[in-house]
Amino acid sequence: MITVDGSEVARANLPHTLPFALEASETFDIGSDTGTGVDDADYASPFPFTGAIEKLTLQLGTNG
Amino acid sequence: MRPLVAALSASALTALVLAATAGAAQEAPAGSPAATNPIEPLRIPNPPAPFQGVINLDAASSTPYWAPQVSAPAGAPNILMVIIDDEGFGAPSTFGGVIPTPELDRLASDGLRYTQFHTTSLCSPTRAALITGRNHHSVGFGVIGEAATGYPGYDSIITNDKATIGQILTANGYATSWFGKNHNTPAFVTSEAGPFDQWPSGMGFEYFYGFNSGETNQWQPELYRNHTRIYPYLDNPGYNLITDMADDAIDHIERLNALAPDKPFFVYYAPGATHAPHHPTPEWIEKFKGKFGMGWNALRDQIFANQKRLGVVPENAQLTPWPDDLLKQWDALTADEKKLFERQMEVYAAYLAYTDHEVGRVIQSIRDMGKYDDTLIVYISGDNGGSAEGSPEGTPNEMTFFNGVEVPVADQMRYLDSWGSDRTYPHMAVGWTWALNTPYKWTKQVPSYLGGIRNGMVISWPARITDAGIRNQFHHVVDIVPTLLEATGIAAPQTVNGIDQKPIEGVSLAYTFDAANADAPSARHTQYFEMFGQRAIYHDGWMASTLPFRAPWDGTAPEPKDVVNDAQWELYDLTKDWTQNTNVAAENPEKLKALQDLFWIEAAKYQVLPLDASALTRFIAPRPSIVAGRTESTYTRPITGIPLGTAPSTLNKSFSIKAEIDVPEGGGEGMLMTQGGRFGGWGLYLLEGKPVFVYDLLDLARPRVSAPQALAKASTRSSSPSPTMVRAWARAGSA
Numbered sequence: 001m002i003t004v005d006g007s008e009v010a011r012a013n014l015p016h017t018l019p020f021a022l023e024a025s026e027t028f029d030i031g032s033d034t035g036t037g038v039d040d041a042d043y044a045s046p047f048p049f050t051g052a053i054e055k056l057t058l059q060l061g062t063n064g
Numbered sequence: 065m066r067p068l069v070a071a072l073s074a075s076a077l078t079a080l081v082l083a084a085t086a087g088a089a090q091e092a093p094a095g096s097p098a099a100t101n102p103i104e105p106l107r108i109p110n111p112p113a114p115f116q117g118v119i120n121l122d123a124a125s126s127t128p129y130w131a132p133q134v135s136a137p138a139g140a141p142n143i144l145m146v147i148i149d150d151e152g153f154g155a156p157s158t159f160g161g162v163i164p165t166p167e168l169d170r171l172a173s174d175g176l177r178y179t180q181f182h183t184t185s186l187c188s189p190t191r192a193a194l195i196t197g198r199n200h201h202s203v204g205f206g207v208i209g210e211a212a213t214g215y216p217g218y219d220s221i222i223t224n225d226k227a228t229i230g231q232i233l234t235a236n237g238y239a240t241s242w243f244g245k246n247h248n249t250p251a252f253v254t255s256e257a258g259p260f261d262q263w264p265s266g267m268g269f270e271y272f273y274g275f276n277s278g279e280t281n282q283w284q285p286e287l288y289r290n291h292t293r294i295y296p297y298l299d300n301p302g303y304n305l306i307t308d309m310a311d312d313a314i315d316h317i318e319r320l321n322a323l324a325p326d327k328p329f330f331v332y333y334a335p336g337a338t339h340a341p342h343h344p345t346p347e348w349i350e351k352f353k354g355k356f357g358m359g360w361n362a363l364r365d366q367i368f369a370n371q372k373r374l375g376v377v378p379e380n381a382q383l384t385p386w387p388d389d390l391l392k393q394w395d396a397l398t399a400d401e402k403k404l405f406e407r408q409m410e411v412y413a414a415y416l417a418y419t420d421h422e423v424g425r426v427i428q429s430i431r432d433m434g435k436y437d438d439t440l441i442v443y444i445s446g447d448n449g450g451s452a453e454g455s456p457e458g459t460p461n462e463m464t465f466f467n468g469v470e471v472p473v474a475d476q477m478r479y480l481d482s483w484g485s486d487r488t489y490p491h492m493a494v495g496w497t498w499a500l501n502t503p504y505k506w507t508k509q510v511p512s513y514l515g516g517i518r519n520g521m522v523i524s525w526p527a528r529i530t531d532a533g534i535r536n537q538f539h540h541v542v543d544i545v546p547t548l549l550e551a552t553g554i555a556a557p558q559t560v561n562g563i564d565q566k567p568i569e570g571v572s573l574a575y576t577f578d579a580a581n582a583d584a585p586s587a588r589h590t591q592y593f594e595m596f597g598q599r600a601i602y603h604d605g606w607m608a609s610t611l612p613f614r615a616p617w618d619g620t621a622p623e624p625k626d627v628v629n630d631a632q633w634e635l636y637d638l639t640k641d642w643t644q645n646t647n648v649a650a651e652n653p654e655k656l657k658a659l660q661d662l663f664w665i666e667a668a669k670y671q672v673l674p675l676d677a678s679a680l681t682r683f684i685a686p687r688p689s690i691v692a693g694r695t696e697s698t699y700t701r702p703i704t705g706i707p708l709g710t711a712p713s714t715l716n717k718s719f720s721i722k723a724e725i726d727v728p729e730g731g732g733e734g735m736l737m738t739q740g741g742r743f744g745g746w747g748l749y750l751l752e753g754k755p756v757f758v759y760d761l762l763d764l765a766r767p768r769v770s771a772p773q774a775l776a777k778a779s780t781r782s783s784s785p786s787p788t789m790v791r792a793w794a795r796a797g798s799a
Contacts, residue, residue: 002755002771003791014759014794019464019716020619021210021491022682024277025286026768028711029342030362031702033749034295036486036741038760039768046298046704047739047751049734052726054787055702056737060695061718061795062220062440 030056093227094132102130105555108235117223124692130503136237136328137553141525142439143330144430145544146423147194148416149245149279149339150508151452151519152500155416159445159520160371161500162355162363163413168522171443173532176525176576179376179548180586182540183448185509185516185595186249187278187339188220192446195248195267195332196227197439197568201590201671202226206277207595208312209251210709211682217671220250222261222262227560229545231268236554239320241271243313244334247278251709252689260291269332273312278705279462280336281345282306283486286707293705293744304345306337314429333426338412340462340491342454342484349416349484355454356409358496359402360515361386361393367502375534376520381642384505390615391495392457393560401457401473404480407457409490411484437526442544446519450500452507452616454491461489461763464745466681468620469762475548489743495618503643509616511593512600514610514644516616523577524531525551531579537586538602538638544569548647552572569670595669597627597677601663605639608649608659619680627677631645634658684715699737714739714746718795721748721757724787731774736790748792750775 002010024033032048082248095116103110118127158163158172159179183190188208189200196203201217205717209220224226234240235305242264249262254276264272275286276354284297285305297303313333322649337344354364371377375692386393397405421666423443430436453465460479479761481490501515510516528551544778548557549556550572557565572589593600600609614621624630635649663687664732667673672685676682691697697712711721731753738747746759753774775788 001793002757002762003530004755004771004791005789006776009755009773012767014767015715016761017348017716017718017759017766018467018519018740018744018761019684020468021279021463021715022708022745023463023719024210024279024770025281025284025541025745026708026739026741027277027286027747028706028708029704029735030699031735032704033735033738033741034704034746035286035697035744036281038738038745038747039758039766040742041289042348042756042758043735043749047735047749048732049725049732049736051231051728051732051734053699053736054724054726056699056724057721057722058697058699058712058737059720059722060382060712060714 065545068767074676075584095129096374097130097200099130099132100135102137102645103236105236106558108232108557108560110493113438114552118128123544127740131251134235134237140238140328140554141527142328142430142435143552144333144427144439144441145331145550146333146443146449147191148335148419148445149337149447150451151338151416152497152502152515153446153504153518153520154367154371154502156420156445156520157523158770159376160367160374160502162370163416165417165420165445167420167427168443168445170424171427171441171524172522174526175441175522175529175532176524178521179534179536180538181444181519181521181590182517182538183519185447185448185511185593188257188270189445189595190505191245191334192248193541194544195230196222196226197542198226198230198544199569199670200563201594202566206250206672207682209249210278211685212250212675212687213682213685214528215671215674222248223631224561224563225566227269227557227565229330229548230264231560232333232549232557233552234268234270235557236552237327239324239329240269241316242269242274242328242332242334243309243311244274244335246272246276248272248721249276251277251707252687252692254707254708255690256291256293257690257710258451265289265290268405271316273316275332275336276338279339279341280305281486281489282336302345304343306335306344306422309335310425313426317426317429318433321435325570333423335419335423338416339451341489342411342415342491343486343560344414344418344484346485348418349411351417352410352413355413356406360499361394364499364502367499371503378642381503382645383503384643385500385643386507391498394495400477404473404476405458405493405495407480407483409486409496410491411490411497412492414484422619439527440525440548441523443522444519444522444541445657448508449504449510449516449518450507451491452494452497452509454493454497455617456494458493459491462491462742463489463620464762465491465617466680466683467744467762468606471764506612506645507616509595510598511595512598512612512613513685514736517593525577529577533579533582534577535582537573537576537584537588538591539573539586539588540591543573544570545586546570546572547574562602579781589714590662590666592670592672594667594675596671596679597624597675599663599675601659601666602638603659603662605637606636606655607636607644608657609634609636609644609661613677614679623677627675628654635659656749682796684713708739711739718793720793723790724750725775725787725790727775731776746794755792757791757794759794779794
């Protein structure tokens with residue numbers, strides 16, 4: 001689900017998340033994407049964000 | 065020497081003058097700026113040398129004194145230590161394989177081929193033993209670092225009472241460097257925030273050009289120069305790390321030679337090949353087109369015949385049977401399967417041949433500078449047996465193995481032409497792996513059968529090893545450090561930085577360098593093996609082995625209820641049965657019992673306990689890191705290249721991302737936050753102004769959610785501009 005300024009704008013089904021491992025060459029990136037992209041149809045890395053970041057927050061939920 | 069120099073007339077031979085001058089430089093007067101001296105090796109670093117000049121009130125009436133610069137012991141050779149990743153005993157031509165490794169062949173024609181050299185059945189454990197001369201559990205690497213748990217044998221921490229060969233040789237006057245794979249830095253300290261005490265620099269290596277993980281994409285690698293992440297592949301079409309690291313190593317060695325030709329070097333050279341992803345260049349793949357139509361069963365017979373012809377297995381050795389209960393015979397495959405699997409193998413073969421070629425360029429640079437005869441080269445062909453982590457049908461994306469997924473052949477066919485390119489992250493089918501481990505049973509991960517732990521090794525050192533040949537003594541990767549120390553004439557330190565050192569556990573195999581000792585009995589009598597609770601013990605020709613708890617390609621198989629007592633043991637007399645073909649446990653119950661008892665003694669001695677049979681589930685066990693214990697992480701600036709071992713783990717859980725951003729005119733574009741990439745991962749980004757969240761499930765499916773409208777610039781929405789807040793929730797199995 002995606003919300004913008006608190007209002008839901010899109011929702012879709014995610015059958016599952018990956019359980020054990022992501023590619024070791026890949027990293028956690030904020031504001032651009034090093035290494036390979038998650039969807040080549042959408043963009044080519046590094047795909048820097050053209051706006052400005054005030055604050056990004058990653059909140060982890062429970063396992064399973 | 066000085067009188068000799070003085071006596072030389074102008075007509076003396078130039079070569080003699082040069083030699084004498086070099087000798088004189090070695091013997092510069094004590095206290096002079098040119099004075100050098102080996103250190104006292106038992107305590108490194110040595111305490112400050114006492115000042116031996118004269119100090120009066122002013123410099124004019126005083127005598128300066130320079131402490132000698134550290135020099136390596138006279139005659140200490142250069143060292144090149146090469147270790148290839150995930151290569152089976154029977155893969156290279158040097159040990160009977162059909163994949164040409166001419167550089168290894170050439171070394172073998174100058175040196176010694178070892179036929180009973182052993183590793184640990186997994187990557188970072190073997191490497192930890194290789195650089196410390198201690199057993200892998202003794203230095204915290206019971207398993208790979210990504211699966212570390214909080215026990216001394218498993219925490220991925222090489223404690224400071226077990227200094228590495230890098231620390232020892234650097235302190236003793238070597239120029240030390242490390243290229244390629246590391247995998248001995250705990251995954252949880254690999255970010256730029258350090259600490260760096262167990263990065264290559266902290267482990268005593270003065271220069272590092274490589275990657276910290278267990279594997280890397282060769283087209284777009286995770287790459288560091290020392291502590292700094294670099295991206296040489298950007299705007300560099302055709303870039304491949306296998307070639308780049310050879311270039312960097314050659315440049316480094318040549319620079320050292322130009323700057324300090326008398327200073328010996330120690331180069332640790334560890335290519336990512338031939339671990340997955342198999343990423344050779346298209347030119348190399350082309351050379352192997354159509355070479356594997358014979359299939360994996362016939363290939364096995366061919367390799368075995370070659371091995372007997374070369375003498376790397378004895379004439380009476382038996383070829384172990386094909387595991388019909390686990391793997392299909394080649395003739396039973398469909399046409400599509402054969403087509404796909406042949407292609408997988410062509411790419412693997414290309415990857416190994418390409419890598420050997422690039423290693424050869426490094427060796428050639430040493431020849432070209434005239435130092436080959438005085439360079440001890442250790443070339444280990446495989447840090448464990450060939451890998452079965454591709455599943456019985458192979459995979460275009462090895463991350464499927466690491467997440468417990470198999471890709472049907474029909475779905476793999478669309479990667480047929482791109483196999484090996486940057487669109488794939490591939491691994492070949494297990495049938496090939498089994499064939500490349502000929503004549504042995506099993507594969508990487510299995511510590512109890514020779515297919516998992518026996519690797520070819522060649523050592524050359526023309527100045528010292530004058531008769532090329534074959535050596536059959538039983539040795540293990542822990543024996544390399546003591547061998548290097550004996551070769552360099554450097555004693556193992558008793559203290560390092562004031563810390564008392566634990567003894568080195570390996571035994572030197574340098575006695576095998578002499579032709580007179582070609583058939584000497586093995587200096588190593590006992591060696592334990594353990595991985596994922598599976599275990600074995602070797603003692604004076606006997607080997608007791610537990611059957612694997614699971615197939616190595618099945619990382620999510622149920623664990624044994626009782627890892628201690630559920631093991632089924634077999635017994636082999638390797639003196640009569642080179643390949644572990646005939647289990648003689650029933651005929652020798654007392655022998656088996658004695659060996660089982662010996663296993664527990666060795667296990668207690670080397671921190672092997674507690675045994676743990678879990679595999680992939682151990683990857684997500686909580687462990688220390690800069691984000692340990694944190695459920696919320698905030699970032700107020702762009703930051704990239706955070707290794708996943710040091711990032712908040714989103715694996716196997718729900719998560720949300722809140723993005724407070726200033727949207728530019730027109731809606732903006734670009735990545736906000738992402739983990740992973742083409743072969744698995746997720747990203748939240750703006751595309752033509754619209755927020756998009758994509759979860760890439762191993763390049764097999766990409767569920768996505770996308771806002772219908774572009775974001776508006778905040779100032780156009782309200783009188784007091786505030787950041788736009790985009791929020792995405794990823795919750796498995798729901799909306």
